[in-house]
Amino acid sequence: MGNGLACLPKKDLRGGIGSRSRRGSNSRSQRKTAASEDELLHHQALAMAIHQHQLSRRFDGSMSRRIGSTSSRRRDLPDSVTNGKLPPAFLENLETRKIILVHGEGFGAWCWYKTMSLLEESGLLPVALDLTGSGIDQTDINSTTSLEDYARPLITCLQSLPDDEKVILVGHSCGGAIVSYALESYPRKVSKAVYVCATMVLNGQKPFDVFSEELASADLFLQESQFLVYGNGRDKPPTSIMFDKQQIRALYFNQSPPKDVALATVSMRPIPLAPIMEKLSLTTENYGTVRRYFIQTLDDHILSLDVQERLIPLENALNDPS
Helix, strand or coil: CCCCCCEECHHHHHHHHHHHHHHCCCCHHHHHHHHHHHHHHHHHHHCCCCCHHHCCEECCCEEEEEECCCCCCCCCCCHHHHCCCCCHHHHHCCCCCEEEEECCCCCCHHHHHHHHHHHHHCCCEEEEECCCCCCCCCCCHHHCCCHHHHHHHHHHHHHCCCCCCCEEEEEECCHHHHHHHHHHHCHHHEEEEEEECCCCCCCCCCHHHHHHCCCCCHHHHHHHCCCEECCCCCCCCCCEECCCHHHHHHHHCCCCCHHHHHHHHHHCCCEEHHHHCCCCCCCCCCHHHCEEEEEECCCCCCCCHHHHHHHHHHHHHHHCCC
16 A cells, blocks of 8 residues: 555666657657557556566566556556456456455555455456454454464465366465465465565565565564564563554555555554464475466565565576576
């Protein structure tokens, strides 16, 4: 929610404003073509990177697109996206229209409310879940002791799907680790996985490892962090993390209107520690068979752009025979 939704391919980002100025001398027909291409890019951003292989840089098993804005770029979606559905031919050619949205740490299904509205208006079928102890799920977060516990609502959803039905999984922030866990568990149920500035971790890596460069090592963080919650008593290990309103605004909602910040401050719940400190076991036979996309957000305050850049080539090490 803290990042805009303007979508540009990497070659345009690298070209910058100067390259656009040089293209201004082209013919009217070229300008019309460019405008059509911009509209298509906006549609694809709204569809959460479905069929992005036509416009994105391809990696071995994953793709990346930058999505977001600098502080000066317009953050509003164009009328062509917000007021209309995706072209019928586009929808008909999709393998699946059902998208399961997996929230990040401390959030709940509520954080996707704007995204769900746009996807529904476009003719897609979004579903947002509350992970265990999140949103309106009543489970005591202090009893969430594993990644399996935390991911249970998503796994239950995948288990309930008909044999011939697939879905697209979209994970934000630490929700990326939940998506990876689901890919390993039920790869045949997932058409594609989209990581929106999310923890696309390596086999044997903890979700927290992605943040350690920005925060501290896991051991140091657990010793010194002032945000730790000791739900089972001070004589027991910490069970969760809880940020105050100031941190929530600075870390997650740096570009959001006040009403979204207000919603978050009354809706966010403690972040369970056990799931983000657990190593994932990912294999080429399961996780590695699902096509994965990574969407970079340019103004993110939780995962810097440098960290996001490193996640993508590192993720491909899973398929590296060396």
